[in-house]
Amino acid sequence: MADDDGSLASTAAQELHSHLSQAAAAGQQVATSLGLPIDVVEAVVACLKWHDLGIDRRIWQAAIGNGEYAAGKILAKSGGRMRPELLSSYRHELGSILDLIKRHEAELATLTSPQRELVLHLIAAHVLTSTTAEAAVPCVEPATNLIAPQPYVASGRE
Numbered sequence: 001m002a003d004d005d006g007s008l009a010s011t012a013a014q015e016l017h018s019h020l021s022q023a024a025a026a027g028q029q030v031a032t033s034l035g036l037p038i039d040v041v042e043a044v045v046a047c048l049k050w051h052d053l054g055i056d057r058r059i060w061q062a063a064i065g066n067g068e069y070a071a072g073k074i075l076a077k078s079g080g081r082m083r084p085e086l087l088s089s090y091r092h093e094l095g096s097i098l099d100l101i102k103r104h105e106a107e108l109a110t111l112t113s114p115q116r117e118l119v120l121h122l123i124a125a126h127v128l129t130s131t132t133a134e135a136a137v138p139c140v141e142p143a144t145n146l147i148a149p150q151p152y153v154a155s156g157r158e
Helices: 005-009 016-033 038-050 058-063 092-103 105-109 113-129
Strands: 013-015 075-078
Touching (some): 016 038, 038 092, 038 113, 092 105, 092 113
Antiparallel strands (some): 013 075
């Protein structure tokens, strides 16, 4: 099964920009309240600002039933209309990394090297929040065929 994390559980549709803004604000509040160093707080906020950029894809928007995508409306959450079977093996986490590098290179370059590494790691790692037990190894949009999906095989060390 593909990418079905929060969009299956969501009870209300939410636009992507709003979702990313709310996530970044909540992340800043949590990271600050934990007393994390400022460079880590900045990395967490940057990560959350960009973590779902890969949702802005026709394949994802079709899977959440967004009939207004062609008109420019980009949803992050479906309001319960998610159909993960339409995603094939697309993982938005890796799509987010590709989009971050393509569209936000200048902003990414303002971070220190350790911050950039943390941001990229956290975006890629948020695949672990998936609710599916049949998670595939992350891959990019099937049409690009950059990375072929592989079935997850438990090592017994999880």
